[in-house]
Amino acid sequence: MHIPDGYLSPSTCAVMYAASAPCWWAALRRTRRKLFGRTLPLLSLFAAFSFVTMMFNLPLPGGTTGHAVGVGIAAIVLGPWASLLAISLALTIQALFFGDGGITTLGANCFNMAIAGSFAAWGIYRLVSLGAAAESRRRVVAAALAGYGAINFSALLAAIEFGIQPMLFHDATGAPLYAPYSLRVAIPAMMLGHLTIAGAAEAVMSAGLFSYLRRNEPALVGITGVPAAQQGIRTLWGALALVLLLTPLGIVASGAAWGEWAPKDFANAAGRAQMAAASGNAVAPAAAPSGLARLANLWTAPLPDYAPHFVKSAAFGYLLSAMFGVGLILAVAWAVGRWAGRADGE
């Protein structure tokens, strides 16, 4: 599956690099938006993990062993965009450092396994697990099929790339210059090994890891009974309601908060005494500082002192003001969320 240098013509390699480049670019942009600064460490670490699991010898039914690329589970856990980046990184390290797969063919290898593989795996998983309960066996089958389908789709693409070489690149005598087999030979030869051994290895790895994660790290595969994010939101709503109910406690506090004095507080004796008591007996100026007096009238709050003028009960006024404030913040947050979601293409 890791196509080495020399099997594909340089023009095929260039086309495959050109096909991969926009996918890498788009994936980088999307993951940067989703993960903020975390993109770098998380994708690097996951790529390293993929690299290491590619070395696992998986015992397969029938007594043989195989290696998995891990694209199925990467797509399920990370989503297709981050997965294609992580697998591309792992393939690049393999090619540059371990000589597994060529440098000129890196674009093709990344396109086949990382890009097409990630989208195939993600699509198959979503399709097969559609509407399945969290604990449903169908999800495990979906994960297995995602791995199996992805690796076979990747193999098919590689076989097509091999198969078109003799048609396009041969010398005057008809001798193929690169991979020598036509589509009629390349596709069955490639698919035989992948429909059996490599496909089985990928299915075992995807289903096995999925089952493990569902048991031990359910949030990672996004199928907790109540999604973790939703649980957090519920707690947040509860806490918010409690804080709203407690807002009338503000009435218990006497006097004005330090530094929140109004110009009129400077003019009356009670206000000046409070200022002096709260400021280590420092005597307050006789009149409000001119700047304070000038700027204090710049903006008149719609709900002065947390109580609309038509409400007589101070406690109810506090509650009403809190609800109004929270509502306003939620509305702004919702609008920003909508705007950000649209900018994200969702």
Place this chain on the structure above:
Amino acid sequence: MSANVISKTVRGFSGALGRTLVSENSAHAKGLLQALDPRVKLVGLLALVVTAALARKLPVMAALFGLGVVLALGSRLSLWSLAKRVWLVAFAFTAMIAAPALFLTPGETVYTLGGLAITAQGMRSAMLLVARVEAAVTLSTLLVLTTPWMHLLKALRTLMVPVEVIAMLAMTHRYVVLLTETANAMFESRQSRMVGRLNGHEQRRLMVNTGGVLMSKTLEMGNEVFLAMQARGFRGEVRLLTDFRLRGWDYVAMSGFAAAVVAATMAGR
């Protein structure tokens, strides 16, 4: 049987770590290619790999392979080690793939073997494939064996690879070594506690569960690494310190690479 699967995996890990060590040692040795600016070496050797891919004549591929051997000798690399780890492996793999082409490629029959016709075109195609792969693999291996990994990554900037990607490759490489060691330790400790044999199902469960634990550790480590990076001032932007400077010898090497590429391209069409 059960020990075999774990042993094979552990041997694979040891092999990977061993290759990393060999590359690091040879990259820091004194030699012809090691003395070059990594950017010149990267662009020069990649150009030669592409030239090998473009070549259509066996003597040109043989000459490029020969150039690779000369550069390896000048860089004090062990030819025996190259033969064992690179040439024989590439030959065995490619020959296995190319062999059926002897019979399957249509053309003039030059020999009949057990009732199967070997064609001239089939022979030529198989030889071209093997020669091209050997030449390309030798040249790309030289790059890895004579350049420290971090220098190689920094040199990728000359190919306009984004800084962020280079930083990710550097981190991936670092954690590949760490996670390989972690996985190795997990398998070895499991093996040391194991008596008797596991059946196929149990072996599969052992492998995927180890993978699951490794993934949990990886993601946890990813978060910790991010927090550590943040604590050191990381705000999502990456800057690379590049202190490469071209010297007289690099200009000579650049001219040499360019001459080899032009000559091979002209002769290889």
